[in-house]
Amino acid sequence: MPTSAPPDSAATEVYASGVRRILWLTLGLNLAVCALKAGVGAWTGSLAIMADAVHSLTDSLNNVMGLVVMRWSTPPPDREHPYGHLKFEAVGALGIAAMLGIACFEVVKPAVMRLIEPASGAVEMNPTALALLVLVLAINIFVAIYERRAGRRLHSKLLEADATQTFGDIWITLGVIAGSVGIWLTGWWWLDVVLAIPVALAVLWSGWAVVRGNLPWLVDANAIAPEEIQQLAMSVPGVVDCHAVHSRGLIGRQVFVEMHLITAVGDVESSHRITEEIERLLRQQYGPVQATIHVEPERYAEHAN
Structure with a gap:
């Protein structure tokens, strides 16, 4: 998504x-x-x-x-x-x-x-x-x-x-x-x-x-440490796992973030609300951020709670 x-x-x-x-x-x-x-x-x-x-x-x-x-x-x-x-x-x-x-x-x-x-x-x-x-x-x-x-x-x-x-x-x-x-x-x-x-x-x-x-x-080096983004995403209720995290850009100006996300909810609308909350937290902490979040089935989890 x-x-x-x-x-x-x-x-x-x-x-x-x-x-x-x-x-x-x-x-x-x-x-x-x-x-x-x-x-x-x-x-x-x-x-x-x-x-x-x-x-x-x-x-x-x-x-x-x-x-x-x-x-x-x-x-x-x-x-x-x-x-x-x-x-x-x-x-x-x-x-x-x-x-x-x-x-x-x-x-x-x-x-x-x-x-x-x-x-x-x-x-x-x-x-x-x-x-x-x-x-x-x-x-x-x-x-x-x-x-x-x-x-x-x-x-x-x-x-x-x-x-x-x-x-x-x-x-x-x-x-x-x-x-x-x-x-x-x-x-x-x-x-x-x-x-x-x-x-x-x-x-x-x-x-x-x-x-x-x-x-x-x-050369598109990581703008934000992947661990920081993972920790932020995992703090949102309903998130089971966050992996394949990448970022590039300049903090404070424009950062592009990509990640794979697994949620504990069963419908698309609820997963969408979770991704919006993650984006809000990213912007709050790092300034302008554009995020591409791919929601996957739970069997793809790598770091499940």
């Missing part, structure tokens, strides 16, 4: 509008950060700061990509996509991971250039430029914390991935500031090269964190 709960289109639209609003806000802030870094880099002649500006530009491109992804991930299920479009969001998050790889390259490239052609004399660092970099750092910290909190509140993998990248940007900016201060105080050009290595590793780690967080969703 397959049963299913129609997706809550109103809740989906509230979610989509919330994510879009946050993406537009962070896009504006990231563009401002990019402009500040590019201006300081051109003013001081610092290759590291210019590379950091390019990294901030990738942040802005990620926001644009996120807005495009939201356009494709939020429509309700249709004939071509009967399970909805939410995985477009996970694909977008993996795109952000790819952008992190590009950002890593942009960190390493100026370091290699400095090794080949030492350019410490060409960098003219000053207190005003350092103050602007600190301002940029403060904006990045605000964006990262705000976007991560919003992503967790809305259960948005896209926002969380974008926040992870912004935290990577913070590490890069810290490295650039430290190197700039060192060059300003000592004239040691190789400080940029020394700091570029841990910054590159931090960016790579951020990219791996994004991939690790989204692959289970894309």
Whole structure:
């Protein structure tokens, strides 16, 4: 007896509008950060700061990509996509991971250039430029914390991935500031090269964190432990056995559950009421859930009471 709960289109639209609003806000802030870094880099002649500006530009491109992804991930299920479009969001998050790889390259490239052609004399660092970099750092910290909190509140993998990248940007900016201060105080050009290595590793780690967080969703890993679903189903009066339990999706957004159920009642209508109660409990505990429950004869029981 397959049963299913129609997706809550109103809740989906509230979610989509919330994510879009946050993406537009962070896009504006990231563009401002990019402009500040590019201006300081051109003013001081610092290759590291210019590379950091390019990294901030990738942040802005990620926001644009996120807005495009939201356009494709939020429509309700249709004939071509009967399970909805939410995985477009996970694909977008993996795109952000790819952008992190590009950002890593942009960190390493100026370091290699400095090794080949030492350019410490060409960098003219000053207190005003350092103050602007600190301002940029403060904006990045605000964006990262705000976007991560919003992503967790809305259960948005896209926002969380974008926040992870912004935290990577913070590490890069810290490295650039430290190197700039060192060059300003000592004239040691190789400080940029020394700091570029841990910054590159931090960016790579951020990219791996994004991939690790989204692959289970894309490859349909279990969203909920089967034992938890079995325990919940067995708590409903009239249930004799629950087995062959599978789930996929993202808790808090949309989870699809399949199970085989055996009841102690003798008619279809009573079994249907039991399946509806199981679905209600699943939604109460895990958020939006669509369940397909196959009711079997009692002789198929595997874990009978």
